Amino acid sequence: MPLPPRLIVDRAGAGLLDGIQFVGALATFGGRAVRESLRPPYEFREILGHLFQFGYRSAPLLLTSGFAIGMVLSMHTRASLARFGAEAMIPAGLAIALIRETGPLTAALLVSGRVGAGIGAEIGAMKVTEQIDALEATAVDAFKYLAVTRIIALMIAMPLLTIMMDFAGIFGGYVAEAAVSGMSWRLYFERAFSFIAYSDIIPSTLKTVVFGYLIAVVSSYLGFATSRGTEGVGEASTRSVVMASMLVILSNVILVKMIFFFYPPVSG
């Protein structure tokens, strides 16, 4: 039986209010993280530990994915450019696509899956097993110790992982191209970077700092908000991936617009 219109409006209204409440709580959480990151103690040891977890341990995933994406992009680019006899542009086209957009966005989405889920599950499990209360009872600021350190670590790790992914992609593109045309690595590398300026590399790489912040903030927030035992932990983990991926994709639109505002694309 269809729901009466009034009930539909009620439910939609309640959903909207929940959404607004979630965004408000998330913004407060993120703002508090920024404030707390500026106050001592700075927890360098914890940050380094997380940097190892998020950066070093994510490297194989990003290198492999970058390599595969580079190969596939190269094959597609060749198929398109060959129609116009512009095969010589393949390295440059691939490098621009990877460095400007594909590398940063794909890296952020992969990290959302691997690290975001991990943060949500880890903090969520600590919440339901009273380990967060135990930290507080030991006179340790759990928010700073668990959330702020992870947020800073991921903000540092993201651009480094993105640069690795970009280079893995360019190398993958070279392997695909060399297999078809026998192009040398030196020539490929020269052509790839012939059209690349600092304004292509720096803003698009630095925007991943924002991605790192968003992924870690949303995952930490959902971890801290976990309730209902192991089921809640699973939910926090899944929601972390979904919310972090969505925030990355949506924020990317704003960040690209901002980059184009400060570095207008050259035409003609």
Add this chain to the structure above:
Amino acid sequence: MNAVRFDHVSKAFGTLKVLDDISFEIPMGQAFCLLGRSGTGKSVALRHIVGLLRPDSGKVFVEERDITELQGRELAEVRKHMGFVFQNAALFDSMSVGENVAFPMRRHTDWSESEIRERATKRLADVGLDKDFDKMPGDLSGGMKKRAGLARAMALDPPILLVDEPSAGLDPITAAEIDELLVKTKQGGTTLVVVTHHIPSARVIGDGFAVLQDGRMLASGTLETLDASDDPVVQAFMRAQGGG
């Protein structure tokens, strides 16, 4: 000086009133047992002492400082004077047992690494776990976890120790061992606040007692006072589990 004082504390979660105008005081060096059936607000009261929960009304004093007014570093300073043994131990599962005990020392002292290791091993030896320094919490039995939790709570020799259900989920022999450890801790001059529904344990550990029922304090005083109480609920409770 009182170690802990509750002054007309009330707390509700939604419409459920968990603590209703509770007042009591615990002198320094005494072992105080909060008794009552499950779900009567005992653990909630304990969490108020360490500032994990704040009352809706009333005040909680720890060493005569109003903990309900404290935030940030001031709150942390008061918390350093307390150790908390959680019902399920709440050991940090990413650290070894020894690292759990060393954690408060690392955070709040400038002791050298070798000194921390030595002191953590000594703390574990006090609870009979010195050979388990490198084990992970997941490898321990329930009783061992509780003992490790006690070692962590006592890492900095706090003057006040809060213990949530020390006997819960343990066999009688292990429960008696934990009781013995708590008595030893009390004899060392530590103030104990123990939440329990296990009357035999309370009789061994406690100097002062309070019985909670539906968030209200039914009775308080010494063991003799409670044993002589006319209140049928207190009577039933004190005579339960071989208690009287």
